[in-house]
Amino acid sequence: MRLLQRALRRSTLPLAYSQGYNPRLRLNLALPLPLGVTANREYGELYLSEKIDPAQLISSLSAQLPAGLELLGVFEVSAESSSLAALVAAACYRAKLVDAKEKSLAVVQIERAVSKLMAAEELLMPRSGKKKKQISDINIRPYIFELRLDSGLRAVPEVVMLLKAGSDGGVSPFYLLQLLDACEPDCGSEARQWSVERESLYLISNGALIPLTEGA
Amino acid sequence: MVDSTLETILNKVQKPGRYVGNEWNSCLKEHDQVQLRMVLAFPDLYEVGMSNQGIKILYDSVNKDVDLLIERVFAPAADMEEQLRQEGYPLFALESGKPLNAFDIVGFSLQYELSYTNVLNMLDLAGIPIYSKQRGDNHPLIIGGGPCSFNPEPLAPFFDLFLLGEAEEALPLLLKEIIINKQNGLTREELLVQLSSRQGVYVPSFYNPLYSSGRFSGFEKLIEQAPDAIEKNYVADLDSAPYPTAPVVPYIQTAHDRAVVEIFRGCSRGCRFCQAGYIFKPVRRRSSEKIIETARDLIALTGYDEISLSSLSSSDYPGVDELINRLDEALAGKGVRCSLPSLRLDSYAVTLAEKLHQGRRSTLTFAPEAATERLRKVIGKRISEAEIYQALTAAVTAGWQGFKLYFMIGLPTEEDADVEAIVELCRELRQTFRRQGRHNIRFVISIATFVPKAHSPFQWEPQLSMPSVIRRQQLLIEKFRKMPWVEFSWHDAETSFLEAVFARGDRRLAPLLEKAWQLGCRFDGWSEHFSYSRWQKAFEALGINPEDYANRSYSYADPLPWDHLHCGVEKEALVKEHRLAFSVPAEQGSEG
Numbered sequence: 001m002r003l004l005q006r007a008l009r010r011s012t013l014p015l016a017y018s019q020g021y022n023p024r025l026r027l028n029l030a031l032p033l034p035l036g037v038t039a040n041r042e043y044g045e046l047y048l049s050e051k052i053d054p055a056q057l058i059s060s061l062s063a064q065l066p067a068g069l070e071l072l073g074v075f076e077v078s079a080e081s082s083s084l085a086a087l088v089a090a091a092c093y094r095a096k097l098v099d100a101k102e103k104s105l106a107v108v109q110i111e112r113a114v115s116k117l118m119a120a121e122e123l124l125m126p127r128s129g130k131k132k133k134q135i136s137d138i139n140i141r142p143y144i145f146e147l148r149l150d151s152g153l154r155a156v157p158e159v160v161m162l163l164k165a166g167s168d169g170g171v172s173p174f175y176l177l178q179l180l181d182a183c184e185p186d187c188g189s190e191a192r193q194w195s196v197e198r199e200s201l202y203l204i205s206n207g208a209l210i211p212l213t214e215g216a
Numbered sequence: 217m218v219d220s221t222l223e224t225i226l227n228k229v230q231k232p233g234r235y236v237g238n239e240w241n242s243c244l245k246e247h248d249q250v251q252l253r254m255v256l257a258f259p260d261l262y263e264v265g266m267s268n269q270g271i272k273i274l275y276d277s278v279n280k281d282v283d284l285l286i287e288r289v290f291a292p293a294a295d296m297e298e299q300l301r302q303e304g305y306p307l308f309a310l311e312s313g314k315p316l317n318a319f320d321i322v323g324f325s326l327q328y329e330l331s332y333t334n335v336l337n338m339l340d341l342a343g344i345p346i347y348s349k350q351r352g353d354n355h356p357l358i359i360g361g362g363p364c365s366f367n368p369e370p371l372a373p374f375f376d377l378f379l380l381g382e383a384e385e386a387l388p389l390l391l392k393e394i395i396i397n398k399q400n401g402l403t404r405e406e407l408l409v410q411l412s413s414r415q416g417v418y419v420p421s422f423y424n425p426l427y428s429s430g431r432f433s434g435f436e437k438l439i440e441q442a443p444d445a446i447e448k449n450y451v452a453d454l455d456s457a458p459y460p461t462a463p464v465v466p467y468i469q470t471a472h473d474r475a476v477v478e479i480f481r482g483c484s485r486g487c488r489f490c491q492a493g494y495i496f497k498p499v500r501r502r503s504s505e506k507i508i509e510t511a512r513d514l515i516a517l518t519g520y521d522e523i524s525l526s527s528l529s530s531s532d533y534p535g536v537d538e539l540i541n542r543l544d545e546a547l548a549g550k551g552v553r554c555s556l557p558s559l560r561l562d563s564y565a566v567t568l569a570e571k572l573h574q575g576r577r578s579t580l581t582f583a584p585e586a587a588t589e590r591l592r593k594v595i596g597k598r599i600s601e602a603e604i605y606q607a608l609t610a611a612v613t614a615g616w617q618g619f620k621l622y623f624m625i626g627l628p629t630e631e632d633a634d635v636e637a638i639v640e641l642c643r644e645l646r647q648t649f650r651r652q653g654r655h656n657i658r659f660v661i662s663i664a665t666f667v668p669k670a671h672s673p674f675q676w677e678p679q680l681s682m683p684s685v686i687r688r689q690q691l692l693i694e695k696f697r698k699m700p701w702v703e704f705s706w707h708d709a710e711t712s713f714l715e716a717v718f719a720r721g722d723r724r725l726a727p728l729l730e731k732a733w734q735l736g737c738r739f740d741g742w743s744e745h746f747s748y749s750r751w752q753k754a755f756e757a758l759g760i761n762p763e764d765y766a767n768r769s770y771s772y773a774d775p776l777p778w779d780h781l782h783c784g785v786e787k788e789a790l791v792k793e794h795r796l797a798f799s800v801p802a803e804q805g806s807e808g
């Protein structure tokens with residue numbers, strides 16, 4: 001975020017700032033990436049103080065971005081349309097097991113854990129309530145739209161998770177991986193190490209989840 | 217520049233962003249495309265080093281030259297050190313990822329005495345022998361600069377040379393001369409002899425310290441050509457001196473995460489405890505045109521949203537209010553905040569602060585240093601009681617909600633009454649504010665311990681003994697405990713003691729440093745790493761009494777280990793200032 005803000009400030013784009021004594025750039029990300037998760041593509045929205053050609057924005061901003069970060073596309077939306085953050089309903093993550101020693105054994109264990117979790121009617125996650133000491137559990141089972149093992153017996157185990165996300169609640173991919181590990185602990189004493197990547201974001205249209213894509 | 221071993225290492229450490237480089241504006245040059253390769257080493261964490269303006273200035277001034285390259289390396293945190301040692305992976309520079317041994321020069325920035333063990337640790341992690349006499353032609357030249365090089369004796373055997381004073385002009389010239397000498401096939405020793413005739417170059421191995429009855433008594437020169445005294449370098453004109461407008465912009469949060477324009481160098485105040493006020497003389501100003509031009513470029517090339525107008529006492533810049541107006545105009549519409557650190561405690565500074573903080577007025581920071589007018593006169597901090605009240609009540613009227621005030625204890629001539637006066641001052645200020653109808657003004661009080669520093673008028677003065685420091689701290693702790701509206705913090709007495717030992721140390725402390733480092737001392741300026749018991753073990757092992765250094769009172773006639781290093785202020789001038797300090801009539805009590 002800080003990186004993007006600084007890149008924008010270096011560009012000569014007509015940026016819009018928030019009102020007040022501490023003006024801030026009007027830049028929002030659709031769904032901030034959890035710490036420790038990588039992503040192939042990210043979506044965000046930026047307000048400008050005057051209308052410019054999307055191609056011009058791409059060239060001005062791209063010149064200020066460090067290697068490894070690429071501006072893929074820019075689309076103009078009407079100021080009245082609801083924000084990306086409000087539209088996002090779910091996110092799909094892919095977790096790969098790091099340092100898997102007994103791959104086939106891990107696959108079997110994880111397969112079992114996945115079925116157990118999917119079969120459960122209720123999965124409670126403790127959540128601190130608004131008053132400090134009050135802790136309420138919430139059932140996150142409805143937040144799991146999809147959970148499956150996505151790899152062959154010999155390959156490094158990979159888990160695909162389609163999880164509810166957005167402003168009205170969600171669940172972290174790491175919490176789910178914790179549950180998986182708790183179901184079927186690794187034979188070693190150490191917890192499994194996962195590397196997690198976010199593959200795509202989803203929004204709800206006519207009651208169905210559809211992937212968020214350019215121009216949608 | 218991350219290979220697979222390093223990638224595995226980085227996956228296991230906290231804040232890998234400290235070690236990957238590749239930041240915006242970082243400068244990548246091919247090693248075989250230049251004539252000389254230097255790495256700038258900062259013996260503290262990345263976040264601290266990247267907040268240091270000197271590092272940014274030198275990075276810019278050396279990389280500007282097509283024949284030279286300069287990269288950066290910072291002290292690895294404990295977890296990184298563990299990984300590096302475990303994997304046998306040598307300490308490397310951020311830009312190229314090459315080990316320090318692949319460079320011609322390793323230059324340490326010496327800002328703080330308590331980072332000395334990190335210097336040794338970094339050399340060792342790079343596989344470079346720590347003592348200069350153990351190094352050969354295949355090793356880089358180890359050089360040092362920065363404020364601590366004005367008394368570098370405790371580090372002398374580890375360094376090949378020190379460059380005294382401001383280096384943005386002198387360092388590239390020194391490196392160019394090294395290129396020529398290397399082309400002429402000079403040996404390491406011959407090169408050092410050659411360089412020692414340059415202004416500001418101190419080659420410690422050419423000077424042998426002498427001791428009589430356990431005390432330093434002077435140097436004998438081992439090489440005839442070596443100068444008797446070394447004069448520091450300084451920049452004559454700031455406007456024409458190199459200054460970075462495209463400094464490296466870190467990805468991770470650093471201590472001072474903002475653009476900086478240095479508006480003047482040196483300080484006209486001359487507080488008697490302050491080393492910076494003397495070693496950075498004379499006072500030189502950057503013109504307001506140059507400041508505005510620099511600020512504009514900085515914002516355009518970094519994207520920072522804050523610009524700091526830095527100096528040792530920023531409200532002393534002539535016409536600073538006019539400067540702020542012009543800066544506001546130049547940066548209008550860019551959402552940039554302007555800040556002015558190091559404000560003098562007076563009404564003028566409060567007016568300036570009002571100008572800078574439109575609306576958001578939380579805490580103002582000042583350093584009165586002492587709470588009685590008598591003691592402030594002794595230390596040369598000329599602010600009257602009336603001025604303090606005037607300034608602070610004006611600030612409260614303008615809407616400030618709190619103050620952070622820095623004080624020192626253990627100052628020469630200080631008595632318990634002077635220390636208690638800190639508490640009284642807080643109490644009375646609170647009363648005054650209450651009469652103004654402001655009941656909830658926040659007080660943040662921070663107490664440091666006086667450390668006598670080389671080249672300041674108080675260089676002859678002892679540090680207050682540790683038990684007395686602790687007793688005076690206790691006095692404050694007890695009184696402030698009953699005043700929950702004061703947020704009170706103090707510097708660890710043992711840390712300040714060690715700082716005093718090294719600030720006026722001599723060469724006999726070098727083996728002690730080595731011992732302490734071997735015992736595991738690192739990051740001694742960080743309370744979570746500092747272990748005084750390790751240091752005590754080191755003192756015992758070497759038979760050194762640290763109090764002989766910290767608590768010793770010198771006479772004017774005593775030879776000092778830094779007498780041959782000249783900062784531009786004559787010793788007579790320091791003597792005069794020292795005498796003046798103690799001719800201040802005492803209002804109460806004796807002069808101690």
